[in-house]
Amino acid sequence: MIDVTVDAKIDVIALDADDTLWHSESRFQETQARLSEILDRHAPHAQVQDHLHELEVRNIKLFGFGIKGFTLSMIEAAIEISKGEITADEIHEIVMMGKAMLEMPMELLNGVPETLAELAQNFPLFLITKGDHMDQYNKIEKSGLADHFKEIEVVMNKDVASYGELLTRHGVDPAKAMMVGNSIPSDILPILELGGHGVYIPYHVTASFERHESEPDNPRYHRLSNIAALPALLKETNGGT
Ligand SMILES: [Mg+2]
Structure with missing residues (x-):
């Protein structure tokens, strides 16, 4: 039987x-919050978050999921939202934020x-x-x-x-x-x-x-x-x- x-x-x-x-996502959200602060003089925080999300969705087919792709999407968002006025120092800070995420202790x-x-x-x-x-x-x-x-x-x-x-x-x-x-x-x-x-x-x-x-x-x-x-x-x- x-x-x-x-x-x-x-x-x-x-x-x-x-x-x-x-822990993972809380780190992404903290980094996104910092990106909004960097872009404070160009757009409200909610607009930065929305634009970053749109870019991430669009870029996933090319970059896949992960911190490196997220960092590139943050740079793209910063350039677009600031209409090209983001400074090299600010882009450098964004790259460092991505690297810091990759190096965070478990x-x-x-x-x-x-x-x-x-x-x-x-x-x-x-x-x-x-x-x-x-x-x-x-x-x-x-x-x-x-x-x-x-x-x-x-x-x-x-x-x-x-x-x-x-x-x-x-x-x-x-x-x-x-x-x-x-x-x-x-x-x-x-x-x-x-x-x-x-x-x-x-x-x-x-x-x-x-x-x-x-x-x-x-x-x-x-x-x-x-x-x-x-x-x-x-x-x-x-x-x-
Ligand atoms: Mg999960």
């Missing part, structure tokens, strides 16, 4: 990195190392993050968490096709995978569509690209306030074992 409860059990846990394991979110250590005893853990390869690998290295992961994947996009390809390549049945992250569009919706479980752990600020209107209505959707609650959720999902 086929035991469907056993079939439905989670056997792989995949985790997002930025704003799920460590700050893990509460409960992350203990929870990963606990989960890694029972499950293969995958790290699935999107962004600039060099920046992402530097952060993984600095985090000291790499040893907990069986697989580390830096992808261009987090959509149904990329998750499907990645899971298939590693021989993982999506129905038995649980993806954990802070973005509904990037971490949750694709895995739900593939038949797996999605665990949303909100971060206190959300990148403009990752905003969503509502939470999914799906029995395989879960929401936690902290990663430390993940082992208990897995016990519950896998039938208390």
Whole structure:
């Protein structure tokens, strides 16, 4: 007889990195706030933020996600908003702001190392993050968490096709995978569509690209306030074992 409860059990846990394991978006927002101050005499802060966001969206196809592309978009925004009046010193400051972001010390979110250590005893853990390869690998290295992961994947996009390809390549049945992250569009919706479980752990600020209107209505959707609650959720999902 086929035991469907056993079939439905989670056997792989995949985790997002930025704003799920460590702080990231708050740093982007602090830097954007500083850009608005630099451009104070040219435009109101809200206009600077809107224009920067438009440029980032337009540039993503060329630069991908990450700090280097963000820095170039800040320079482009500064030149356009100031109608070419931005000074070389101010552009230099923007470049230094980008470099400072790349060099910032790693700050893990509460409960992350203990929870990963606990989960890694029972499950293969995958790290699935999107962004600039060099920046992402530097952060993984600095985090000291790499040893907990069986697989580390830096992808261009987090959509149904990329998750499907990645899971298939590693021989993982999506129905038995649980993806954990802070973005509904990037971490949750694709895995739900593939038949797996999605665990949303909100971060206190959300990148403009990752905003969503509502939470999914799906029995395989879960929401936690902290990663430390993940082992208990897995016990519950896998039938208390
Ligand atoms: Mg994230």
